[in-house]
Amino acid sequence: xxxxRIVIDTEGSDKGAATIVKGACLALExxxxxxxxxxxxxxxxxxxxxxxxxHYLTDGRLEIIHASDAITNYxxxxxxxxxxxxxxxxxxxxxxxxxxxxLGVISAGNTGALIAGAMRFLSTPERxxxxxxxxxxxxxxxxxxxxxxxxxxxxTAQMLLHFxxxxxxxxxxxxxxxxxxxALLSNGSEPTKGNAVVKEAHLLLDEAxxxxxxxNVEGTNALSGACDVLVADGFAGNMLLKTTEGTARRLITDIxxxxxxxxxxxxxxxxxxxxxxxDFNSMGGAVILGVRKPTFKIHGxxxxxxxxxxxxxxLDMFENTGVFKKGELAAK
Amino acid sequence: xxxxRIVIDTEGSDKGAATIVKGACLALExxxxxxxxxxxxxxxxxxxxxxxxxHYLTDGRLEIIHASDAITNYxxxxxxxxxxxxxxxxxxxxxxxxxxxxLGVISAGNTGALIAGAMRFLSTPERxxxxxxxxxxxxxxxxxxxxxxxxxxxxTAQMLLHFxxxxxxxxxxxxxxxxxxxALLSNGSEPTKGNAVVKEAHLLLDEAxxxxxxxNVEGTNALSGACDVLVADGFAGNMLLKTTEGTARRLITDIxxxxxxxxxxxxxxxxxxxxxxxDFNSMGGAVILGVRKPTFKIHGxxxxxxxxxxxxxxLDMFENTGVFKKGELAAK
Numbered sequence: 248x249x250x251x252r253i254v255i256d257t258e259g260s261d262k263g264a265a266t267i268v269k270g271a272c273l274a275l276e277x278x279x280x281x282x283x284x285x286x287x288x289x290x291x292x293x294x295x296x297x298x299x300x301x302h303y304l305t306d307g308r309l310e311i312i313h314a315s316d317a318i319t320n321y322x323x324x325x326x327x328x329x330x331x332x333x334x335x336x337x338x339x340x341x342x343x344x345x346x347x348x349x350l351g352v353i354s355a356g357n358t359g360a361l362i363a364g365a366m367r368f369l370s371t372p373e374r375x376x377x378x379x380x381x382x383x384x385x386x387x388x389x390x391x392x393x394x395x396x397x398x399x400x401x402x403t404a405q406m407l408l409h410f411x412x413x414x415x416x417x418x419x420x421x422x423x424x425x426x427x428x429x430a431l432l433s434n435g436s437e438p439t440k441g442n443a444v445v446k447e448a449h450l451l452l453d454e455a456x457x458x459x460x461x462x463n464v465e466g467t468n469a470l471s472g473a474c475d476v477l478v479a480d481g482f483a484g485n486m487l488l489k490t491t492e493g494t495a496r497r498l499i500t501d502i503x504x505x506x507x508x509x510x511x512x513x514x515x516x517x518x519x520x521x522x523x524x525x526d527f528n529s530m531g532g533a534v535i536l537g538v539r540k541p542t543f544k545i546h547g548x549x550x551x552x553x554x555x556x557x558x559x560x561x562l563d564m565f566e567n568t569g570v571f572k573k574g575e576l577a578a579k
Numbered sequence: 580x581x582x583x584r585i586v587i588d589t590e591g592s593d594k595g596a597a598t599i600v601k602g603a604c605l606a607l608e609x610x611x612x613x614x615x616x617x618x619x620x621x622x623x624x625x626x627x628x629x630x631x632x633x634h635y636l637t638d639g640r641l642e643i644i645h646a647s648d649a650i651t652n653y654x655x656x657x658x659x660x661x662x663x664x665x666x667x668x669x670x671x672x673x674x675x676x677x678x679x680x681x682l683g684v685i686s687a688g689n690t691g692a693l694i695a696g697a698m699r700f701l702s703t704p705e706r707x708x709x710x711x712x713x714x715x716x717x718x719x720x721x722x723x724x725x726x727x728x729x730x731x732x733x734x735t736a737q738m739l740l741h742f743x744x745x746x747x748x749x750x751x752x753x754x755x756x757x758x759x760x761x762a763l764l765s766n767g768s769e770p771t772k773g774n775a776v777v778k779e780a781h782l783l784l785d786e787a788x789x790x791x792x793x794x795n796v797e798g799t800n801a802l803s804g805a806c807d808v809l810v811a812d813g814f815a816g817n818m819l820l821k822t823t824e825g826t827a828r829r830l831i832t833d834i835x836x837x838x839x840x841x842x843x844x845x846x847x848x849x850x851x852x853x854x855x856x857x858d859f860n861s862m863g864g865a866v867i868l869g870v871r872k873p874t875f876k877i878h879g880x881x882x883x884x885x886x887x888x889x890x891x892x893x894l895d896m897f898e899n900t901g902v903f904k905k906g907e908l909a910a911k
Binding site: 386397400401432433434441442443445465466467468469470480481482483485486487488489490491492493494495496497498499500501502505511513514517520521524525 | 718729732733764765766773774775777797798799800801802812813814815817818819820821822823824825826827828829830831832833834837843845846849852853856857
């Protein structure tokens with residue numbers, strides 16, 4: 248395995264920089280092919296390093312880029328990039344845009360600022376709209392990548408076609424599959440169903456020779472596993488993602504109530520089991536597609552393991568495809 | 580209580596006309612103030628009547644309008660109205676449009692044909708776009724009425740404002756509340772979140788003096804019970820409804836699998852309990868708003884009890900408000 252260097256923004260986590268730094272150290276222990284560049288307050292990062300982590304600092308696998316400031320969730324995404332040039336997020340993306348050895352980035356910070364930053368520092372020459380894609384656990388045990396979940400809420404049919412291409416490239420890289428099945432989110436499975444943009448996108452996807460289009464899917468069975476890539480505008484995609492999370496949480500709450508009313512401890516175990524199944528939080532995170540280098544957004548509430556899992560996804564992508572390999576830019 | 584006459588289309592049910600006719604007889608037994616007009620094949624209806632039902636036929640509480648044809652789910656909604664003038668659906672709506680004593684209609688038939696038919700026979704003088712509203716069980720035990728769930732997938736901000744007014748009138752009538760709380764479905768709770776149409780609708784709703792607007796809600800907590808009316812275009816609303824149903828069904832399947840793997844019968848009881856909580860089917864159905872008379876669509880798979888429940892909702896509406904009372908048209 249080649250060596251790959253990934254950038255991690257240590258700020259923006261609800262649990263503080265310590266969690267991110269500890270996750271980074273665990274990832275370095277787990278993956279031999281991994282080099283890391285941590286961006287944040289140098290003194291803090293050094294303080295939070297595990298014993299093994301401190302060792303990686305001396306042997307070169309771990310590097311620190313100091314950033315004195317941090318963008319918070321209270322900052323306006325549009326303004327933050329310009330008002331906080333010394334923030335970890337800006338420093339991280341700016342390093343990524345200029346250094347060929349940095350291959351991707353992970354951040355738990357302000358999603359809007361990360362998207363805006365990725366567009367500013369890592370946009371493609373065509374300056375296409377980015378998509379925030381989320382790989383979700385499907386009912387059949389597989390993974391369905393939902394593109395977009397909120398980066399671009401007003402979409403044309405051409406943009407949805409572009410999202411299908413981005414999702415195809417991403418899932419090919421992530422799972423090493425040749426022709427990921429692409430479906431379009433609609434209010435009915437028939438080609439004639441959908442709003443005006445979705446109907447037009449259906450025709451474009453049907454005609455696109457480079458897309459393995461399998462047709463429309465509805466909300467009812469969007470995550471059945473019948474497709475690898477699920478295309479939606481950012482508004483409908485956000486709705487699907489959040490409604491799935493909200494409904495799962497609601498049923499789990501119902502089970503906990505039922506457990507308490509019956510006094511049966513067993514139901515609490517079941518609730519815990521389901522919580523782990525639908526804890527999209529721990530699955531790895533979201534990824535901004537349509538920019539030059541893989542930019543991963545993990546939840547603000549992520550723990551150490553989320554950092555390790557997300558690093559693992561990036562390494563899989565680098566291994567599975569030459570496109571993102573060391574020294575090359577990630578633009579396809 | 581005054582007497583109210585409701586029309587029931589006996590065709591279009593997956594379970595056959597017998598189920599609808601039996602439900603109608605049960606409703607007549609339960610509600611003294613109810614008169615019914617059943618539309619369908621006269622001989623069949625007479626055959627399916629219960630003993631009590633046959634009695635209502637002689638005392639005038641029950642009336643039959645014969646229709647020799649039926650619209651099925653395989654018929655194209657747009658064509659069916661014209662190709663099947665003798666269908667129960669067309670006969671029912673046409674009777675409603677001309678007779679003042681008929682106050683509302685219930686049908687388990689083809690949704691698209693029912694919407695198209697309601698627009699043709701019961702449209703308002705302004706010919707506004709209709710909405711298919713679905714009252715849903717909220718997390719706090721209340722009811723949230725989702726408007727629209729698919730009748731109008733391409734909406735302007737003005738249409739969303741109109742849907743808010745329709746939902747307000749409906750929930751006022753149904754639950755006898757003065758100022759139902761109205762929320763707007765969006766991808767974030769902040770007023771600045773949403774696609775272009777939703778952002779504009781937020782401003783319109785905020786300014787409308789006749790709407791008790793409580794702001795945006797996201798998919799995560801759309802059905803928490805924080806609002807009585809949830810406004811969405813038919814595309815997003817359909818997504819919310821079907822994703823909620825699909826996710827609930829998925830978790831229930833997980834529980835059944837878990838029950839089988841552990842061999843614990845108890846978990847099967849829990850699965851059954853949750854199934855009844857999230858069986859939107861038995862809740863009463865959907866209602867077409869924006870037409871002159873309340874037009875209820877119940878699921879094709881509805882049972883006798885669904886018919887009784889839906890009749891009950893209509894009677895509540897007639898009792899709670901003068902608007903829909905006997906002899907008056909339902910336009911507001």
